[in-house]
Amino acid sequence: MPQCCVPFCFNRSESKKYMNLSFHRFPCDEKEKRKWLQVIRRHNFTPNCNSRVCSWHFPQGKAAGPTRFAWNEESFHFPDEEQHPVHKKKKEQVPAGGENQSEISDELHHSNNAETQTATASFSSSSLLVLKIENDMLREENEKLKKQLEKQKQTFSFSQISDNPERVQYYTGLPDAATVLFLESLLSKFELKYHSGWTVQMLPIVEQLLLTLMKLKLNCGHVDLATRFNCSTATVTNIFTTIVSALYDILYVGMLEKNIPSRAENQTSLPDCFQPFPNCRIVLDCTEVSVSSTESLGTQSHLYSQRKGRIILKALLGVAPNGVITFASNLYGGRASDKAITAECGVLRHLQPGDMVIADKDFTIQDILPEGVSLNTPSFHVSGQFTQQEVNNNRLISCARAHVAHSIQRLKRFSILDLVPHHYRKNINKILKVCVCLTNLQTPVIHETE
Numbered sequence: 001m002p003q004c005c006v007p008f009c010f011n012r013s014e015s016k017k018y019m020n021l022s023f024h025r026f027p028c029d030e031k032e033k034r035k036w037l038q039v040i041r042r043h044n045f046t047p048n049c050n051s052r053v054c055s056w057h058f059p060q061g062k063a064a065g066p067t068r069f070a071w072n073e074e075s076f077h078f079p080d081e082e083q084h085p086v087h088k089k090k091k092e093q094v095p096a097g098g099e100n101q102s103e104i105s106d107e108l109h110h111s112n113n114a115e116t117q118t119a120t121a122s123f124s125s126s127s128l129l130v131l132k133i134e135n136d137m138l139r140e141e142n143e144k145l146k147k148q149l150e151k152q153k154q155t156f157s158f159s160q161i162s163d164n165p166e167r168v169q170y171y172t173g174l175p176d177a178a179t180v181l182f183l184e185s186l187l188s189k190f191e192l193k194y195h196s197g198w199t200v201q202m203l204p205i206v207e208q209l210l211l212t213l214m215k216l217k218l219n220c221g222h223v224d225l226a227t228r229f230n231c232s233t234a235t236v237t238n239i240f241t242t243i244v245s246a247l248y249d250i251l252y253v254g255m256l257e258k259n260i261p262s263r264a265e266n267q268t269s270l271p272d273c274f275q276p277f278p279n280c281r282i283v284l285d286c287t288e289v290s291v292s293s294t295e296s297l298g299t300q301s302h303l304y305s306q307r308k309g310r311i312i313l314k315a316l317l318g319v320a321p322n323g324v325i326t327f328a329s330n331l332y333g334g335r336a337s338d339k340a341i342t343a344e345c346g347v348l349r350h351l352q353p354g355d356m357v358i359a360d361k362d363f364t365i366q367d368i369l370p371e372g373v374s375l376n377t378p379s380f381h382v383s384g385q386f387t388q389q390e391v392n393n394n395r396l397i398s399c400a401r402a403h404v405a406h407s408i409q410r411l412k413r414f415s416i417l418d419l420v421p422h423h424y425r426k427n428i429n430k431i432l433k434v435c436v437c438l439t440n441l442q443t444p445v446i447h448e449t450e
Helices: 030-040 098-153 165-172 177-188 205-218 222-228 233-256 263-267 338-345 388-412 422-440
Strands: 280-291 310-319 325-328 356-359 374-376
Touching: 165 177, 165 205, 177 205, 177 233, 205 222, 205 233, 205 422, 222 233, 233 325, 233 422, 263 280, 280 338, 280 388, 280 422, 310 338, 310 388, 310 422, 325 388, 325 422, 356 388, 388 422
Parallel strands: 280 356, 356 374
Antiparallel strands: 280 310, 310 325
């Protein structure tokens, strides 16, 4: 026979006193079923086809769901002797008076005391169970409120800028919130190996990504970021190094490295300014990165630039005709020549016979190019005037390299490349290449083929 499954409810269908009660199955709709399970306060309980809730708990009807329970009904009394009658022993017919009647009276007195103690113990046990359930629920609610309070202590979050593309662009270097969330989805599927050996749990992935992008774009100080995100400077270092390494593996190694577009692929998005150079495979140029240092100049004289008065590193960049940066070398000492970097960085291994390379006039690399690969650079002004053909060629090359220079200028907007902190020198190649990938995620230099 059905019995109500609500805690502290002992109603059964065979009880004559409750013949007017009905017993309801749990709803088939999962959302509605979860509501029932939540209000009846029965933990670790999965209803089956035989589980029922009696109609006493539905004062407003079944459609409104169960609302009346032992713990919220002021006039509720736990089952008394009428609900659970105590089967008393029938008095034996004995002669009146004497010792027998006295013994029977004593026996009945002890029996009544035992029954009273049992009922009291049952009531106390049920009350304690109700209090325990309420205590567990309050503890769970308290934990949720603590987490909400921690979030409120954080003075800066992605939700504050996500609705404003200009703010997203300013803080992250990316065009909109959708691009940031795209990176978050990639990171969430990636197994993060935290640099400091301990996992950061106080900030969700999107906030760790925002912190990293702000460091790359604005080069915010560690104290500034620690204050904004309500964490320690050690946590800032741990997050930044970890997320940069993850983005390097996902974006550069996984998507960009060894993936220079062929001439045929370039033809699908060749702008008008490159029409005179249909065989152009790549445009080469070098960029500089400054690094702060605590070492003496004697140990790093090969990196020091007298002209700029600081430590300078150089990297070779390769840009496709459509303005996408398709190659980035490691960083070399500031005194290394463009030719030496080009010969050593490995970019020449990607070139095929018939390819054309466009570069600045300082790139005297014709003798190191693979066989069948041509070089097109502006003409040198040795003596006299340029010929009309040289003037026209220089103008065409200058026009073609204009948007390539724009791509490199976009890269330089990541302020960390202006002066990389000395404690990130070991990660400087990853920092540069992540900035390259983030530059490619911006709106195209050429929105459509002219």
